[in-house]
Amino acid sequence: MTVTGPADPALGFDRLIEAEQRIEPRDWMPEGYRKTLIRQIAQHAHSEIIGMQPEGNWITRAPSLRRKAILLAKVQDEAGHGMYLYAAAETLGVDREELTEKLISAQQKYSSIFNYPTLTYADVGVIGWLVDGAAICNQVPLCRCSYGPYARAMIRICKEESFHQRQGYELLLAMVNGTDAQKAMVQEATNRWWWPSLMMFGPPDGDSPNTQQSMAWGIKRHTNDELRQRFVDMSVPQAEALGVTLPDPDLRWNDERQAHDHGEPDWSEFRAVIGGGGPATAQRLAHRRKAHEDGAWVREAARAYAEKHS
Numbered sequence: 451m452t453v454t455g456p457a458d459p460a461l462g463f464d465r466l467i468e469a470e471q472r473i474e475p476r477d478w479m480p481e482g483y484r485k486t487l488i489r490q491i492a493q494h495a496h497s498e499i500i501g502m503q504p505e506g507n508w509i510t511r512a513p514s515l516r517r518k519a520i521l522l523a524k525v526q527d528e529a530g531h532g533m534y535l536y537a538a539a540e541t542l543g544v545d546r547e548e549l550t551e552k553l554i555s556a557q558q559k560y561s562s563i564f565n566y567p568t569l570t571y572a573d574v575g576v577i578g579w580l581v582d583g584a585a586i587c588n589q590v591p592l593c594r595c596s597y598g599p600y601a602r603a604m605i606r607i608c609k610e611e612s613f614h615q616r617q618g619y620e621l622l623l624a625m626v627n628g629t630d631a632q633k634a635m636v637q638e639a640t641n642r643w644w645w646p647s648l649m650m651f652g653p654p655d656g657d658s659p660n661t662q663q664s665m666a667w668g669i670k671r672h673t674n675d676e677l678r679q680r681f682v683d684m685s686v687p688q689a690e691a692l693g694v695t696l697p698d699p700d701l702r703w704n705d706e707r708q709a710h711d712h713g714e715p716d717w718s719e720f721r722a723v724i725g726g727g728g729p730a731t732a733q734r735l736a737h738r739r740k741a742h743e744d745g746a747w748v749r750e751a752a753r754a755y756a757e758k759h760s
């Protein structure tokens with residue numbers, strides 16, 4: 451876009467945001483905008499990559515060849531999401547190597563949800579249903595994010611995420627129509643994953659100081675509590691169709707608000723998990739660190755190959 455009048459780059463940025471147009475890598479942007487995006491996109495990319503572990507845990511023990519093929523494809527999709535997102539972050543002037551270093555040295559975070567263990571095969575279904583479902587609620591508005599490369603990556607990612615969610619739901623439908631033991635497994639997994647899924651939207655709006663700035667910049671489109679509400683309202687009828695109970699005694703329809711009232715997650719648990727004290731945090735990071743070290747020879751070979759051809 452051509453800015454007429456005084457050549458103030460900030461004015462050009464403000465106009466693009468105002469007009470709901472995309473900011474592209476070549477455009478001037480405030481340092482805070484760039485930093486916020488790097489942090490958010492990196493955190494998102496790390497979540498996709500670390501998120502492969504809880505479900506990857508069940509690939510070798512999938513109950514049939516069909517389930518194994520489905521799970522393999524799903525986990526592979528998550529690796530792809532991580533790659534698109536690292537590429538989007540690189541357009542902001544950081545490189546993937548640096549972001550990976552920050553992940554494995556615990557200087558950058560990833561979603562709290564992936565610090566919980568997967569104890570039964572029903573967890574694979576519940577993760578697809580609730581965790582990918584919550585991710586979709588968070589991510590669909592990001593397709594309209596003001597930063598072009600991030601918004602475009604999200605369009606592709608969201609299509610695959612909705613497939614992941616259906617995949618999980620289809621697995622759960624098969625289990626709840628199976629034996630009593632299978633049905634009980636689904637209920638037990640739902641009990642464990644419900645509250646951590648609600649935490650995926652982040653702290654309550656009153657404790658989320660960056661939300662207003664992110665919304666003014668068109669990075670974020672809805673507050674944490676709005677998105678959480680949307681997720682609860684979406685999940686209740688799905689739980690009913692499955693015949694499982696969501697473990698919240700305060701959950702009920704509020705006719706006045708035309709939405710469900712619900713209980714609060716245990717925010718002290720959330721802070722502990724975010725602070726590095728989740729049940730599987732040490733294992734997740736150790737595994738990622740080892741995978742990075744084991745891959746050193748591949749990076750060296752790629753570098754040598756590139757030098758030879760330059």
Ligand SMILES: [Fe+2]
Binds near residue numbers: 498528
């Ligand atoms: Fe993903």
Ligand SMILES: [Fe+2]
Binds near residue numbers: 582614
């Ligand atoms: Fe997914």
